[in-house]
Amino acid sequence: MEALLDGRTAVVTGSGRGIGKAIALKLASAGADVIVCDINEGDAAAASKEIESLGRKSMAVAVDVSDFQSVTDMVTSIYENFEQVDILVNNAGITRDKPLFLMAREDWEGVINVNLTGFFNVTRQFIMKFMKAKRGNVVNIASVSGLVGVPGQANYCASKAGIIGFSRAVAKETAKANIPVNCIAPGFIKTDMTAKLNEKQVEEALKLVPMKRMGTVDDVAELALYLASDKAAYITGQVFPVDGGMSC
Numbered sequence: 381m382e383a384l385l386d387g388r389t390a391v392v393t394g395s396g397r398g399i400g401k402a403i404a405l406k407l408a409s410a411g412a413d414v415i416v417c418d419i420n421e422g423d424a425a426a427a428s429k430e431i432e433s434l435g436r437k438s439m440a441v442a443v444d445v446s447d448f449q450s451v452t453d454m455v456t457s458i459y460e461n462f463e464q465v466d467i468l469v470n471n472a473g474i475t476r477d478k479p480l481f482l483m484a485r486e487d488w489e490g491v492i493n494v495n496l497t498g499f500f501n502v503t504r505q506f507i508m509k510f511m512k513a514k515r516g517n518v519v520n521i522a523s524v525s526g527l528v529g530v531p532g533q534a535n536y537c538a539s540k541a542g543i544i545g546f547s548r549a550v551a552k553e554t555a556k557a558n559i560p561v562n563c564i565a566p567g568f569i570k571t572d573m574t575a576k577l578n579e580k581q582v583e584e585a586l587k588l589v590p591m592k593r594m595g596t597v598d599d600v601a602e603l604a605l606y607l608a609s610d611k612a613a614y615i616t617g618q619v620f621p622v623d624g625g626m627s628c
């Protein structure tokens with residue numbers, strides 16, 4: 381039986397670990413060849429090996445998505461090794477949580493540069509190729525923090541709300557070429573990002589989750605697979621929370 385993504389090639393940023401790695405493996409297990417892009421070269425190489433062990437073609441690329449030139453080099457090396465790219469998952473993201481009155485300019489700029497400008501740097505370069513080929517699919521990993529305010533995350537909330545606006549605008553630009561652009565807004569997901577929180581912070585966060593548990597990376601990856609596939613071909617410019625009811 382033909383798999384959902386047979387013959388497709390996907391690029392997933394920040395896929396050395398966490399949600400990005402789970403998405404990369406999910407797309408590969410559905411038949412896609414997957415390029416693993418991450419600032420951590422060792423993690424990217426290890427994730428890429430796992431994809432190859434599933435029988436798919438893969439490649440690891442070290443990239444800092446906040447640096448336009450680094451992204452340009454990444455795109456060049458991808459197209460040297462792969463004929464085409466069909467799916468882009470923008471996932472690389474960071475947090476630097478602090479109440480606003482303690483937030484340094486570096487905390488603000490660091491998060492905006494990776495989470496928002498990083499999505500511009502990568503999408504800007506692939507969208508030209510997608511429009512020319514009249515095929516492509518973009519899945520952007522935003523956050524429930526882009527839909528509701530979270531104290532201590534003014535920088536992160538601003539970056540994720542920005543991604544949602546960015547995605548809606550690009551979706552309208554690319555609709556004519558049948559290129560969907562959608563966002564996933566994960567809630568409170570068990571990864572290294574949330575492992576930084578202490579027990580008290582986890583307890584407080586879970587009070588906001590009606591399902592009373594953290595989500596798994598697979599909860600997010602399942603939706604990414606669906607959105608990246610032809611099954612979701614008529615869905616664009618939308619935001620899908622995966623948050624145990626947090627934003628409802």
Ligand SMILES: NC(=O)c1ccc[n+]([C@@H]2O[C@H](COP(=O)([O-])OP(=O)(O)OC[C@H]3O[C@@H](n4cnc5c(N)ncnc54)[C@H](O)[C@@H]3O)[C@@H](O)[C@H]2O)c1
Nearest residue numbers: 394397398399419444445471472473523566568569571573
């Ligand atoms: N974990 C959660 O609860 C949660 C909730 C909502 C949204 N998200 C979003 O999901 C995405 C993945 O988060 P995660 O929890 O897996 O985090 P994580 O910290 O486990 O993984 C992030 C990955 O991105 C990479 N990365 C960081 N900066 C980069 C850069 N400048 N260039 C390239 N790669 C870079 C890291 O090396 C890492 O592999 C992020 O965009 C995050 O904001 C996570």
